[in-house]
Amino acid sequence: MLNNWLKITVLALFLSACSSYKQNxxxxxxxxxxxxxxxxxxxSNRIIEIGDYLTLEVFTKNGEKIIDPDFQLANTNINSERLRPKLKYLVRNDGFVKAPMVGEVELQGKTLHEAEEILQKEYEKFYKNSFVNINFLNxxxxxxxxxxxxxxxxxxxxxxxxxxxxxxxxxxxxxxxxxxxxxxxxxxxxxxxxxxxxxxxxxxxxxxxxxxxxxxxRRPFSEFIRENGQVISIFTSLVSLVAVLISVR
CATH class of the missing domain: 3.10.560.10 (Outer membrane lipoprotein wza domain like)
Structure with a gap:
């Protein structure tokens, strides 16, 4: 009787372990x-979409500062680079981005290259030979x-x-x-x-x-043992107690 009960209990534990496994x-x-x-x-050119966050960098002199071939700008701009905030610009639900100085610009549906060209033309109103760099953040x-x-x-x-x-x-x-x-x-x-x-x-x-x-x-049975260790410990103690009581009789 006890053996049959133990077999049924072990089978129930195994089925419960399999059920837990499938849920994971x-x-x-x-x-x-x-x-x-x-x-x-x-x-290869990803499209700018609503909800995108973009980085925007604007340089003058066709981006001379980026490459600095004569190393004349490196020392003079270290502190200013540290103080410049790193901002991100959201493409709103209407497809527009609010950029510094130039204001509202529609960039939805454009590639990064197309967006850079659009903003370069806008910044030409303020800077001669402007250079714009845009990247995705999200x-x-x-x-x-x-x-x-x-x-x-x-x-x-x-x-x-x-x-x-x-x-x-x-x-x-x-x-x-x-x-x-x-x-x-x-x-x-x-x-x-x-x-x-x-x-x-x-x-x-x-x-x-x-x-x-x-x-x-997944290892269903071992995972079940680990997740239900306390319950199994109590169950084992009860089974041992029942076995002792039966043997005493």
Whole structure:
């Protein structure tokens, strides 16, 4: 009788562990396919969108200060560079950015190069031979799963999946290299990096807002034991007590 009861209890614990395991897996789907790199080819020039944050630097003399070929400006501008605030400029819902001196400028839908040309013309009203440099501040990819939760900035416009994974710390012994899911807008893909063929077809360019999920290798029973250690300890004590009482009889 006692043996049967113990078997039923162990089975219940195992099923509970499996249930806990399944709850910890994200983005489950039976319809995921490998990405088609040809269909996902990106324009190397990202477009400025509503909600983007931009950095803006304006120089005179066609940007001579940036390269300073004769090293004549380095010493004289150290303190002024330290005092200059590092500002970010929001692309508002109407597509405009409020820039110093020139005021409202519409930049939505423009590439960085196009935006720089527009602002250079605006600043020509104040400075001769102006030079403008713009960069994104908030283009990023989210990495979840075995690597934890990380937000990886897309500093390079041609950042690949493998680069993003490397920046997040790589795939350790707790990650499934054959089950990497990419969520992009309304589409989802699965990538297998354990084979050369999978790498060649799956190492796609990342887009801002992509979610990369590296499914973790889970150990259901050991995780259940760790998460419910106190309950199991009490249960074990009760079983031992019952066994002693039965043996006394």
């Amino acid at each position: 897996i994200l983005f489950k789907s039976d319809q995921l396919t490998a990405p088609d790199p040809k269909k996902l080819e990106l324009n 283009k990023r990819v989210i990495v979840l799963g075995s690597a934890g939760g990380q937000v990886i900035p897309l500093e390079n416009e041609n950042t690949t999946l493998v680069e993003v994974i490397a920046l997040s710390g790589g795939i350790d012994n707790y990650g499934k290299g054959h089950n990497i899911r990419i969520l992009r807008d309304n589409a989802a893909f699965v990538v297998d990096l354990t084979t050369i063929e999978g790498y060649q077809s799956g190492n796609i360019m990342m887009e801002p807002g992509d979610v990369v999920y590296i499914e973790p290798v």
